[in-house]
Amino acid sequence: MTELQQRQAVALRTSRARSLLRLSRPQQWHKATMLYAAPAAAGVVDQPNALLKATIAAVAFTLLSIAVYALNDVRDTPDDRRHPTKQHRPIASGALSPRAATVWAIVTAAAGLAVLTQLGPSTCALGAAYLVTQLLYVYGLKHIAVVDVVAVALGFVLRAAAGATATGVPVSNWFLVVSLFGALFLVAGKRRAERGASTADARTRPVLAAYTSAWLDQLTTVALLGTCLSYGLWAFQYLGDDVYRQLLTVSFLPFLTGLLRYGFLVSTGRGELPEHELFRDRVLVIAGLSWAALVGAGLYLA
Template structure:
């Protein structure tokens, strides 16, 4: 159980992003008139999602190995399996290498170019663990890139060229989530913020509030423009009908950042806050319905 905890399975929910291009690829990669390609496409996406689960867990193990000394001085992180000694350095390192190899091999087998996406993802996260996480703003952009790479990988897996708006929307939304986590970390840590994560001192004060508001506005605006400008979406702009659900999700997340004790763990909020979960499910259902009705 300690090893499973070290793999951080709750974080795997992020890998669902690889399916996003599939939803918006109706009439491009698949069609309601011809469902034969559907099983093959979904299998590819499932394999890519599982590969990212393996690769991301390898990255978390690498991060825990690098930070184990500092984590032992942290009131919460000292309970992590590697820092506490429940998972030995040798076991963590061995599993890390195995998972990274399996993840990259699966990606390459699905589509050779996915190996590049997986490699870039791994390199960015290694850089994050080795120092980028101590550099204000660069730390947030490094984490954000992981979300965008997942969306790109999903498009590559099903051989579609998604609208640049998909990348912009994914990036803006991810940056909002990441900066929201920094906001929550500063709020919950209080005066001890710098002791828990040195970069938090650079986010303290009005700065993080300004970043959060700008990123929220960017996420909302980019999605709005995506629904009306993307060439692969209905010309009658009916995708705008999904905007209230996206708006509610953004505002609900802002509310939780200011009021929830779990706000520094977005993956917890996404799977445990019922209104937020329902808004995500509603958005997926509404998007699919609009696309199918306009097919």
């Protein structure tokens, strides 16, 4: 092999690696932080063993999500090629073949499930349930109004529950309810922004046209109310306890402020990328940091 051929081979491997990385959507990997929520709420995330198990579970669920992203892009290739921005995705642009993406999905899914087997049958079962639910979403549920929203929210709840089983902490009913309504709140805001942001999205994703602004507003309101009430019931159970525990009660104020602020941003047409809004808006950042400080002190200083 000549030097030129060697350079071309290296460039091809580098290009393929970059395409696989883009296909894996690293900008979405932050969702795995849900695996730390249960041990954090239980006050054990500062323990090395719990932190290690939560991290292993987070890595496993990230691998499972990569498999889902890859198969989703394979499934949506024809639609993506008609979209002004999604046409640049690795498969739609031709940088990566559907076959290579499918193999990548199989490898990452198998790796994720293999890792979860080290964390016990319950966590492995939740991982399998997550994978099945998201694949059903990719291959049909995403086109059914209402069901698509519930399926996405369920993915967050399964992550949260897996964080609990992986670290051996009890799963609080209030914790799961907050996770469900909080996820629904974010998904409702995302759908509302997607519906009004681009006609291209409506053409390539017909389910968006099935939603009315009034119904999405209702869903946002219901999810906001459910999140506030369930979190409030959890937080106010500590009223009258140790002085540090009462900080959990105080944390309801920045929590409510953050939710109301995000709801306001959604009403102005923002929310298509929740992860961007959460860190771009100054009020949300201050409310989030205040909430985290109060909850951290209430759980770990008591």
